[in-house]
Amino acid sequence: MPTIYITAPQEAATEIAQTLVEERLAACVNRVACDSIYRWEGEIHTDAEEILLAKTTADRYPDLRDRVVELHPYEVPCIERFDETDIFVPFSDWRTRNVDAE
Amino acid sequence: MPTIYITAPQEAATEIAQTLVEERLAACVNRVACDSIYRWEGEIHTDAEEILLAKTTADRYPDLRDRVVELHPYEVPCIERFDETDIFVPFSDWRTRNVDAE
Amino acid sequence: MPTIYITAPQEAATEIAQTLVEERLAACVNRVACDSIYRWEGEIHTDAEEILLAKTTADRYPDLRDRVVELHPYEVPCIERFDETDIFVPFSDWRTRNVDAE
Numbered sequence: 001m002p003t004i005y006i007t008a009p010q011e012a013a014t015e016i017a018q019t020l021v022e023e024r025l026a027a028c029v030n031r032v033a034c035d036s037i038y039r040w041e042g043e044i045h046t047d048a049e050e051i052l053l054a055k056t057t058a059d060r061y062p063d064l065r066d067r068v069v070e071l072h073p074y075e076v077p078c079i080e081r082f083d084e085t086d087i088f089v090p091f092s093d094w095r096t097r098n099v100d101a102e
Numbered sequence: 103m104p105t106i107y108i109t110a111p112q113e114a115a116t117e118i119a120q121t122l123v124e125e126r127l128a129a130c131v132n133r134v135a136c137d138s139i140y141r142w143e144g145e146i147h148t149d150a151e152e153i154l155l156a157k158t159t160a161d162r163y164p165d166l167r168d169r170v171v172e173l174h175p176y177e178v179p180c181i182e183r184f185d186e187t188d189i190f191v192p193f194s195d196w197r198t199r200n201v202d203a204e
Numbered sequence: 205m206p207t208i209y210i211t212a213p214q215e216a217a218t219e220i221a222q223t224l225v226e227e228r229l230a231a232c233v234n235r236v237a238c239d240s241i242y243r244w245e246g247e248i249h250t251d252a253e254e255i256l257l258a259k260t261t262a263d264r265y266p267d268l269r270d271r272v273v274e275l276h277p278y279e280v281p282c283i284e285r286f287d288e289t290d291i292f293v294p295f296s297d298w299r300t301r302n303v304d305a306e
Contacts, residue, residue: 028180032134033236034234038231039232078295080290082184084107086182105209126243131240131241132240132253134255188206188269190280193280200242
């Protein structure tokens, strides 16, 4: 079951997290403050950002990814999928119910 | 070697993290503050929580999971297992020693 | 494509994160504040630390790991590799370009 790792500046992170849950693309999103260090056009930058960990299902993942690309202010957003190797079954069921159409 | 991703409200997070290390169910736990956005009974909520990243072994994982379910205040806690694809060997050895019976 | 999970005390975390990006061993590093609970020589400790999530490539991973071991103040640092199951392709391309030799 996919957890999607997304980074975004704070204002965009709020919008992305809210939208993913409102549109049932994720059952929940954990928002974590971070500092990001990266190279852009040859220079090293540090920005305050957030990591979003969006809990979704395999079925909903492609739509979630496309929606994040649409909403994200960066040209090249970090969007990565990680799959767990085991999950507490009631949580898995809850997650599936919360991304299904109403 | 499993890393267990657990979310919990702060007070419960303190108890769970302490207990897992005290009872040798995890060698260490990294606690990270987060905001969680989720849907519960049709409404969208935001709660301040913590993500616990508990470092354990394959042998100890089932007992760790059962203990978290026991301690956790939620009906449906988020408990997910992620396995790394490589690990610094001395850290792996340390982890194994610290979850073995004394 | 590997994400490397490293924990370090704050001062060392700054040096490690900067060095990995400067030496093109990682394209970016996300720094997250955490509290770590662990057992060391029989006693339970809690330390303020950071989790570094270093985004690199399979080719650069061995050099990154060796460099972290070199820079890290601990005898037994936590260094773990996690591989995503899917990635936004432009981000994957950007990452590869930013760890290649100039």
